[in-house]
Amino acid sequence: MKPIAAKIPTRRSFSDRLVEYGAQEKDFVVLEADVGHSTYTYLFGEKYPDRYFNLGIAEMGMFSTAAGIASGGRTVVASSYGVFITMRALEAIRSFICYPDLNVKILSSHGGLTAAIDGATHQATEDIANMSTLPNMKVLVPADTAAAAAALEIAMTTPGPVFTRLMRDPLFDIYDKGEKFVIGGSKTVRNGKDVTIACYGDMVFQALEAAEILLQEGIDAEIIDMYSIKPYDQKAILESTVRTGALVVVENHQKKNGLGYELAHLLLSNRKYVPFTSLGIADSFGESGDYYKLLNKFGLSSGHIAEAVRQLKV
Amino acid sequence: MDKDTITLLQSKAREIRSHVLKMVYKAQSGHIGGSFSEADIIATLYYHILKLNPQKPKWDGRDRFVLSKGHACPALYAVLAMKGYYGLEELDTLRQYGSLLQGHPVIKTPGIDMTSGSLGVGFASAVGIALDEKIAKRDDYQVYTILGDGELNEGIVWEAAQTANKYRLNNLVAIVDRNKIQNDGRSDDIMPVEPIDKKFEAFGWKTLKIDGHNMEEIVSALETARNYQEGPVCIIAYTIKGKGVSFMEDDYYWHGKAPNQEQFEQAMKELQGGAA
Numbered sequence: 001m002k003p004i005a006a007k008i009p010t011r012r013s014f015s016d017r018l019v020e021y022g023a024q025e026k027d028f029v030v031l032e033a034d035v036g037h038s039t040y041t042y043l044f045g046e047k048y049p050d051r052y053f054n055l056g057i058a059e060m061g062m063f064s065t066a067a068g069i070a071s072g073g074r075t076v077v078a079s080s081y082g083v084f085i086t087m088r089a090l091e092a093i094r095s096f097i098c099y100p101d102l103n104v105k106i107l108s109s110h111g112g113l114t115a116a117i118d119g120a121t122h123q124a125t126e127d128i129a130n131m132s133t134l135p136n137m138k139v140l141v142p143a144d145t146a147a148a149a150a151a152l153e154i155a156m157t158t159p160g161p162v163f164t165r166l167m168r169d170p171l172f173d174i175y176d177k178g179e180k181f182v183i184g185g186s187k188t189v190r191n192g193k194d195v196t197i198a199c200y201g202d203m204v205f206q207a208l209e210a211a212e213i214l215l216q217e218g219i220d221a222e223i224i225d226m227y228s229i230k231p232y233d234q235k236a237i238l239e240s241t242v243r244t245g246a247l248v249v250v251e252n253h254q255k256k257n258g259l260g261y262e263l264a265h266l267l268l269s270n271r272k273y274v275p276f277t278s279l280g281i282a283d284s285f286g287e288s289g290d291y292y293k294l295l296n297k298f299g300l301s302s303g304h305i306a307e308a309v310r311q312l313k314v
Numbered sequence: 315m316d317k318d319t320i321t322l323l324q325s326k327a328r329e330i331r332s333h334v335l336k337m338v339y340k341a342q343s344g345h346i347g348g349s350f351s352e353a354d355i356i357a358t359l360y361y362h363i364l365k366l367n368p369q370k371p372k373w374d375g376r377d378r379f380v381l382s383k384g385h386a387c388p389a390l391y392a393v394l395a396m397k398g399y400y401g402l403e404e405l406d407t408l409r410q411y412g413s414l415l416q417g418h419p420v421i422k423t424p425g426i427d428m429t430s431g432s433l434g435v436g437f438a439s440a441v442g443i444a445l446d447e448k449i450a451k452r453d454d455y456q457v458y459t460i461l462g463d464g465e466l467n468e469g470i471v472w473e474a475a476q477t478a479n480k481y482r483l484n485n486l487v488a489i490v491d492r493n494k495i496q497n498d499g500r501s502d503d504i505m506p507v508e509p510i511d512k513k514f515e516a517f518g519w520k521t522l523k524i525d526g527h528n529m530e531e532i533v534s535a536l537e538t539a540r541n542y543q544e545g546p547v548c549i550i551a552y553t554i555k556g557k558g559v560s561f562m563e564d565d566y567y568w569h570g571k572a573p574n575q576e577q578f579e580q581a582m583k584e585l586q587g588g589a590a
Binding site for chain 1: 380420421422427428429430431432434435438439440441442443445446449450469470473474476477481
């Protein structure tokens with residue numbers, strides 16, 4: 001498992017698999033809010049014009065309309081950017097998709113700071129908190145091309161609403177094509193004995209790089225890709241953390257109410273009082289700029305992760 | 315027009331209003347004004363227009379109905395009980411813990427096709443239900459929805475109106491309960507919404523304007539809308555908030571207030587007097 005530069009972003013991979021899936025499942029439809037050429041759902045529209053509905057720049061209406069379509073039992077894939085989905089349309093998703101537990105599968109692009117050049121208005125840095133908080137919602141964050149294709153499969157085969165956070169730009173591929181992923185699962189992408197690093201999405205690659213740095217210093221890090229944020233693999237976290245004796249959580253998201261808060265709660269609730277820290281956006285908005293510069297500015301680079309581990313091991 | 319039908323509908327509307335009054339009085343919470351303004355339309359839908367099977371609430375061939383102005387659900391809950399979707403005794407549980415009858419409509423309640431209550435969302439969902447019939451290449455049911463006039467303030471209404479036009483949803487009928495009053499006062503003061511007909515026409519809809527308390531006009535408009543094949547239809551029903559009880563009529567106080575015992579008895583006397 002050696003990371004290589006990805007040829008396509010996860011949003012593209014998810015949509016490519018969506019087009020393939022359209023051939024095997026013929027009843028679902030795709031709704032888009034005028035960003036189909038960005039989310040790549042237009043590929044589905046080209047192949048299945050009768051099953052593709054672009055409802056214009058109207059996210060709240062689109063999700064409410066998706067609820068109506070889904071209320072009769074038809075599965076709907078609805079696509080837009082994370083900020084519009086998880087905030088403008090939040091109430092429609094909460095009360096009219098999650099509350100009635102409808103089969104609406106959300107393609108959410110531009111997750112975290114990966115919408116780098118688009119700036120804070122287009123960077124969904126609260127999406128995981130907003131979506132994870134909703135009863136009945138399931139939340140996935142694939143880290144690469146293979147995981148994003150698998151996420152589409154999971155979303156379509158898991159009953160009820162499923163939110164998938166995707167990335168704007170191609171980053172790194174970690175998994176082989178055809179790798180298996182399941183709802184509520186995790187992947188230990190690196191075995192180690194000194195510290196557990198739990199992460200998701202683009203942070204998996206940064207954590208892998210951090211592990212290389214740490215290895216030079218004699219620290220052997222275990223890395224767990226938490227691609228299923230809700231439900232999540234509690235057993236894997238507890239088992240690994242008890243064994244390594246320390247946990248670092250890394251996420252391209254607000255620290256507050258993110259996975260770090262959740263895992264701290266998990267450890268405390270299970271009386272596992274181990275050294276713990278989490279890295280995330282510290283109560284601030286993102287900004288436009290080069291992705292790697294943003295990772296540096298917001299403390300999410302491999303160097304920052306390595307430093308956090310050092311501090312924890314002192 | 316068949317006189318017996320009109321008489322029956324008038325009597326059903328009075329029955330709905332009586333139930334609404336009792337429900338809201340018992341719960342000491344709920345929306346009487348908007349339930350009374352829409353009562354004649356609800357009675358006509360459920361006793362003359364909608365194709366339904368109360369024994370099979372989810373029967374696939376039924377006409378769909380979404381109360382987009384979900385706060386006015388007491389009238390809907392009343393008519394659903396009268397039609398036998400659940401017992402009349404359920405009406406006593408409105409808004410209470412464990413009740414089938416939530417403060418705003420929920421899809422789990424027998425006879426409720428769609429969760430609603432956040433204004434504008436029900437209308438857009440009705441558009442989705444109508445669009446789904448087209449997706450399924452079916453043509454065997456109609457979709458009806460009632461909006462409030464204040465609800466037209468919501469941008470989502472116009473987003474969904476565009477969608478209905480784009481896909482020429484001739485299976486969709488929207489009724490605007492134009493009672494001219496919303497939560498904080500007179501609609502025309504809070505946010506001028508006229509000309510409603512010209513707005514919907516500009517959005518590609520056919521429109522009809524009626525007196526929303528004249529049964530002949532309600533029946534005629536709903537039949538015309540049901541038979542119209544060219545696209546979506548919006549019926550603008552001019553109504554009176556609190557219709558049927560003199561001291562409640564056209565007074566925004568009665569948008570969301572419950573009556574005390576004296577008011578309840580006076581109101582019930584008026585409603586029953588009207589039935590005589």
